[in-house]
Amino acid sequence: MKHVIIGNGPAGVVAAEAIRRADRNADIVMIGDEPEPPYSRMAIPYLLVGNIQEKGTWLRKTDGHFASLNIKEVLGCAKSVDTAGRVVHMEDGSSFAYDRLLICTGSHPLKLPVPGIDSPNVHSCWTLDDARHIAAKAKKGARVLQIGAGFIGCIIMEALASRGVKLDIVEMGDRMVPRMMTSKAGGMIARWVKQKGVNVHTSARVTSIRQNGDELIATLGDGTEVVADLIIASAGVKPNVAFLQGSGIACATGILIDERCETNIPGVFAAGDVAEAVDFSTGERLVNAIQPNAVDQGRVAAMNMVGRNTRSQGTMAINVLDTLGLISASFGQWWGAEGGDSVELIDEERFRYISLQFKDDVLVGATSIGLTDHVGVLRGLIQTRTPLGSWKQRLMHDPLRVMEAYLSMAQAQSAPPLAEALH
Numbered sequence: 185m186k187h188v189i190i191g192n193g194p195a196g197v198v199a200a201e202a203i204r205r206a207d208r209n210a211d212i213v214m215i216g217d218e219p220e221p222p223y224s225r226m227a228i229p230y231l232l233v234g235n236i237q238e239k240g241t242w243l244r245k246t247d248g249h250f251a252s253l254n255i256k257e258v259l260g261c262a263k264s265v266d267t268a269g270r271v272v273h274m275e276d277g278s279s280f281a282y283d284r285l286l287i288c289t290g291s292h293p294l295k296l297p298v299p300g301i302d303s304p305n306v307h308s309c310w311t312l313d314d315a316r317h318i319a320a321k322a323k324k325g326a327r328v329l330q331i332g333a334g335f336i337g338c339i340i341m342e343a344l345a346s347r348g349v350k351l352d353i354v355e356m357g358d359r360m361v362p363r364m365m366t367s368k369a370g371g372m373i374a375r376w377v378k379q380k381g382v383n384v385h386t387s388a389r390v391t392s393i394r395q396n397g398d399e400l401i402a403t404l405g406d407g408t409e410v411v412a413d414l415i416i417a418s419a420g421v422k423p424n425v426a427f428l429q430g431s432g433i434a435c436a437t438g439i440l441i442d443e444r445c446e447t448n449i450p451g452v453f454a455a456g457d458v459a460e461a462v463d464f465s466t467g468e469r470l471v472n473a474i475q476p477n478a479v480d481q482g483r484v485a486a487m488n489m490v491g492r493n494t495r496s497q498g499t500m501a502i503n504v505l506d507t508l509g510l511i512s513a514s515f516g517q518w519w520g521a522e523g524g525d526s527v528e529l530i531d532e533e534r535f536r537y538i539s540l541q542f543k544d545d546v547l548v549g550a551t552s553i554g555l556t557d558h559v560g561v562l563r564g565l566i567q568t569r570t571p572l573g574s575w576k577q578r579l580m581h582d583p584l585r586v587m588e589a590y591l592s593m594a595q596a597q598s599a600p601p602l603a604e605a606l607h
């Protein structure tokens with residue numbers, strides 16, 4: 185069997201290793217287009233904080249790891265896929281025939297349509313190369329403007345703040361993490377971050393950037409000017425699917441996959457940030473761009489590539505964030521279900537918040553701030569779709585009793601049936 189994997193991030197690496205474990209004799213080719221050993225983007229913030237060196241971002245740290253597994257690594261860019269002929273064509277003219285193909289090409293940062301966005305010292309924070317540029321500029325006291333306060337933006341902000349830079353954040357939405365948390369939660373995070381000395385501009389956009397000697401001047405929609413030594417653009421990402429045009433592989437935002445991580449073309453699989461799977465709580469399609477999802481899908485795809493019929497439960501939105509020491513999380517349908525019920529509890533002073541979303545008596549979504557003990561429980565209840573029965577009303581009165589509800593449900597499930605218990 186010839187297995188070709190395009191992409192050598194977490195999804196690709198885990199898949200290659202899983203295929204090797206299942207089949208000692210398979211041909212495995214893993215293609216990546218960045219001139220780095222396979223690495224984890226989510227380790228970049230730790231690199232910027234200074235907790236790790238570059239090697240700390242590498243997914244596998246032993247020299248010759250992939251060679252020892254007889255996984256052939258190829259540095260190059262896949263240009264197109266001929267699904268009828270089962271061949272991957274590369275930019276450099278070479279090609280790779282396959283029996284099974286896995287596409288895990290991840291995504292790329294969106295380029296904002298703003299004049300001046302190509303100025304030197306305007307970077308995204310996506311690759312190790314970006315991180316090197318940022319580390320060189322974001323020295324203590326440097327003025328940094330970050331465009332975008334989404335999930336990745338907030339993670340980067342944490343790293344930048346630890347470097348002692350003077351930080352401005354411009355976010356188009358009316359709050360921080362607008363696509364990840366409720367209005368109250370996003371507002372609370374913004375208030376926390378402002379208290380920590382970050383200038384947060386919400387409901388604002390950068391309309392132009394101009395160079396002024398060594399500095400950059402960003403103009404916002406209301407005419408405000410922000411002077412910066414470095415601008416980091418973090419305004420969303422898009423799956424890397426352009427090279428699949430004409431291949432017949434069905435894509436919407438990402439590559440459409442079923443519960444086996446297979447595409448509409450038999451023998452062609454996709455996993456990770458590039459893939460669009462069914463969200464198990466909403467039944468709708470979702471690009472769930474987080475590393476645990478990439479790893480899970482990489483594993484499921486690999487098992488099916490070697491002929492072991494394996495199905496994923498579906499993907500689930502899980503976001504856990506540390507913004508300058510304030511831990512927040514959102515799960516599943518945090519925005520609520522149609523015809524469902526919800527409850528929200530806010531403690532503005534102590535930066536505590538919880539919102540629960542129900543469909544009938546099942547918890548389908550949640551948002552929390554400052555309640556780290558509850559994170560696993562909220563996730564567990566949503567993922568297991570546990571019918572809460574009378575606990576739903578209790579939670580509607582006091583959502584902080586969610587731990588009690590979870591324990592009570594878990595006990596009920598592990599208790600033997602009454603007849604059995606009486607014997």
Ligand SMILES: Cc1cc2nc3c(=O)[nH]c(=O)nc-3n(C[C@H](O)[C@H](O)[C@H](O)COP(=O)(O)OP(=O)(O)OC[C@H]3O[C@@H](n4cnc5c(N)ncnc54)[C@H](O)[C@@H]3O)c2cc1C
Pocket residue numbers: 190191192193194195196215216217218224225226227228229260261262263288289290291309310311336339340424427455456457458473474475476478
């Ligand atoms: C700064 C930052 C912080 C993050 N923090 C977190 C976090 O805290 N928690 C979390 O869960 N997630 C986090 N993420 C997201 C996480 O990194 C991604 O979900 C994860 O990397 C997805 O893995 P992947 O294998 O699907 O794609 P990627 O890691 O993007 O790997 C895809 C690889 O394919 C290569 N490629 C693309 N196109 C081609 C082509 N045509 N030919 C050959 N190679 C190609 C790419 O260059 C890349 O090397 C963070 C991301 C960033 C940028």
